[in-house]
Amino acid sequence: MEGYITFRGGFWNYFSMGMDAQVSYAFHSERKLHPEKFKNQLINQSTYAKLGCSQGWFLASLFHPSSRNIAHLAKVEIMKRSGKWEKLHVPNSIRSIVCLNLPSFSGGLNPWGTPNSNKRRDRDLTPPFVDDGLLEVVGFRDAWHGLVLLAPNGHGTRLAQAHRIRFEFRRGSADHTFMRIDGEPWKQPLPSDDDNTVLVEISHLGQVNMLATDGCKSxxxxxxxxxxxxxxxxxxxxxxxxxxxxxxxxxxxxxxxxxxxxxxxxxxx
Structure with a gap:
C-alpha cells in the first residue's frame, strides 16, 4: 500500500522536515493547550527557544539519534529536467531539510544565500528568484547551524536546486517524523511494515503575477x-x-x- 502526499506551488513559501519542524510542532501544541501564555512576540520567541532546548535541537548530536536524520529516514530524489529523477545525496549529519519556494524563511531569513561565482560555475547554482520555477533545497545540522543565517552572507548547506523533489519513506527505525509548511506543522506517520510506502512530492503547479517591492529577487x-x-x-x-x-x-x-x-x-x- 502506498500513501502519496503532493504539494504543488504555488502559494506557499517553504516546506521543512525534521528537527526544526519538530520544535515548531511542540510550540504549536503548547500554544493550543495554553493560548493565554502566548500574549506577545517576546514571550512567543522565548518559549520557542526554550522548546528548542528541551527538544534537543541545540545539542542534536547528543539527544537526537542518527537513525532520525534525513538520510536515514527517506530516499530523496530531485528532478532538474523533465521526466528524469536523480537521487539527491543528503549528508548523514543533516537533521532538518528545507525546500524553499521563495527566498524567505522564519521571519525573512534567506537560508540559500547568494552562491559565489565558484559555486555557480562548479555546481551550477544560481541566486534564488521568486519566479525561476526552482526549489532551493537546504539542510541544517542543528540549531547552531541555523543561527548562521543571522550573520551576513550566512546560509545553510546547499543541497540542490530543482523543479521537483520527492521523499520516499519505507519502514525504518522511526514510526513518524515532523513536517511543516509555512509555519503549520504536523506529525507525519511513517510506514510500519515492508508493504507500505509514503511518498511526499513537491512541485510547481504554475505562477501568478503579484505586486512586489523594488528589492524583490525576481x-x-x-x-x-x-x-x-x-x-x-x-x-x-x-x-x-x-x-x-x-x-x-x-x-x-x-x-x-x-x-x-x-x-x-x-x-x-
Missing amino acids: KSVNDPSSPCCHDAEDKDSDEEDFAQAEEFRKFGAADTFRIPDEVDISQLS
Whole structure:
C-alpha cells in the first residue's frame, strides 16, 4: 500500500522536515493547550527557544539519534529536467531539510544565500528568484547551524536546486517524523511494515503575477535577457514601451495593472 502526499506551488513559501519542524510542532501544541501564555512576540520567541532546548535541537548530536536524520529516514530524489529523477545525496549529519519556494524563511531569513561565482560555475547554482520555477533545497545540522543565517552572507548547506523533489519513506527505525509548511506543522506517520510506502512530492503547479517591492529577487525583473526588463540606455526603444517596462520593473506586476484615470491618487489614504 502506498500513501502519496503532493504539494504543488504555488502559494506557499517553504516546506521543512525534521528537527526544526519538530520544535515548531511542540510550540504549536503548547500554544493550543495554553493560548493565554502566548500574549506577545517576546514571550512567543522565548518559549520557542526554550522548546528548542528541551527538544534537543541545540545539542542534536547528543539527544537526537542518527537513525532520525534525513538520510536515514527517506530516499530523496530531485528532478532538474523533465521526466528524469536523480537521487539527491543528503549528508548523514543533516537533521532538518528545507525546500524553499521563495527566498524567505522564519521571519525573512534567506537560508540559500547568494552562491559565489565558484559555486555557480562548479555546481551550477544560481541566486534564488521568486519566479525561476526552482526549489532551493537546504539542510541544517542543528540549531547552531541555523543561527548562521543571522550573520551576513550566512546560509545553510546547499543541497540542490530543482523543479521537483520527492521523499520516499519505507519502514525504518522511526514510526513518524515532523513536517511543516509555512509555519503549520504536523506529525507525519511513517510506514510500519515492508508493504507500505509514503511518498511526499513537491512541485510547481504554475505562477501568478503579484505586486512586489523594488528589492524583490525576481529573475523576470532583473534579468536583462527577460522581455519585461529593458535597458534604459537602449536608444532604439520608443518612449511608450520604455515607460511600460519601467512600470513592470517597479511593481513586478502584470502589465494590465493600472490605476483608473478617474481615481485621484492624492485622495487615497
